[in-house]
Amino acid sequence: MNAHGYTFGQPTLARSPVSLREFEEMKRSALFADEDIRFLRLSAEVVKDQLEAILDVWYGFIGSTPHLVAAFTSRAEGKPLVDYLEGVRRRFSHWILDTARAEYDQQWLDYQHEIALRHHRTKKNRTDGADATDIVPFRHLFAVIFPVTLTLKPFLASKGHSAKDVDKMYDAWLKSCLLQLTLWSHPFVKDGDF
């Protein structure tokens, strides 16, 4: 069953301001090749029954880092919003699978833009009706790529693949995250500078 607010593929989504042609260029800048698609899809097989364990690690990191948990903290009461954290976590689970599916079509691009808006003050909190801070500050967006991909590595290695293939899955995830976070930055970037 889809998580609340997981609107991938819905016709109500706004069209991404980034074109598929621009995304192809971004892939080349990151040395993202067809091999990466293959290894992301291999990772889908590896992670699909480990989603909750992966999210436990990621949420453990966010939860123990005060300036990150701030994005999920009630402005009125100063406490973490459990329902908001849980709603985001269910969509995060879809995000893992979407990242591993690696199908870069217009629907995927449009949903990346929706995710972008939900990190930005444009749409943050709305999906979950949360009373939290109104933006995830840009300065933490890309930094978090490192903990997310580093802590994924043991999960990628847990199904008996060769060290070389685990490294290739890891590299593909790293590149995918660099590209996705770039897409998620669009609402933060000044007009004309993207």
Place this chain on the structure above:
Amino acid sequence: MNAHGYTFGQPTLARSPVSLREFEEMKRSALFADEDIRFLRLSAEVVKDQLEAILDVWYGFIGSTPHLVAAFTSRAEGKPLVDYLEGVRRRFSHWILDTARAEYDQQWLDYQHEIALRHHRTKKNRTDGADATDIVPFRHLFAVIFPVTLTLKPFLASKGHSAKDVDKMYDAWLKSCLLQLTLWSHPFVKDGDF
């Protein structure tokens, strides 16, 4: 001898809009720890006599990627600007050593902001009096972290360090690049969103 335009530490530099306290938080978001400083400094010993070979690889990548070389291309004549490419390359050499030195003080932060402005339309082309495109588009800034760090790895491994230590140097470089590119993004980001 310092490269033209390498103004690290000069009192004429503007103060970074990012504070050292904010940078400390950014480091925590990236799991950047004291160990990373140690491994960056170890990498300084490894790369200091390989700078030109490293830059050959990086420039080979940029030069063979048309949408990246565009940032160094004459608007009037549509050809790569050799003097501009060479000026940036000499400063790039300093950047490698500064990254490996890993001394995060106000001077370092201020020079990161100067580098930021030189990628943005605020100050691009000025240092070298170049007639090139007026901005490095945001969408390629972070993507290039992957080729830069991937191609550095064989150089890090070339002086007989253990695979584990090479990995730790690589991880430290990756985190440092995520943090530096975030600092370089400041002029691209809307007021209040950084």
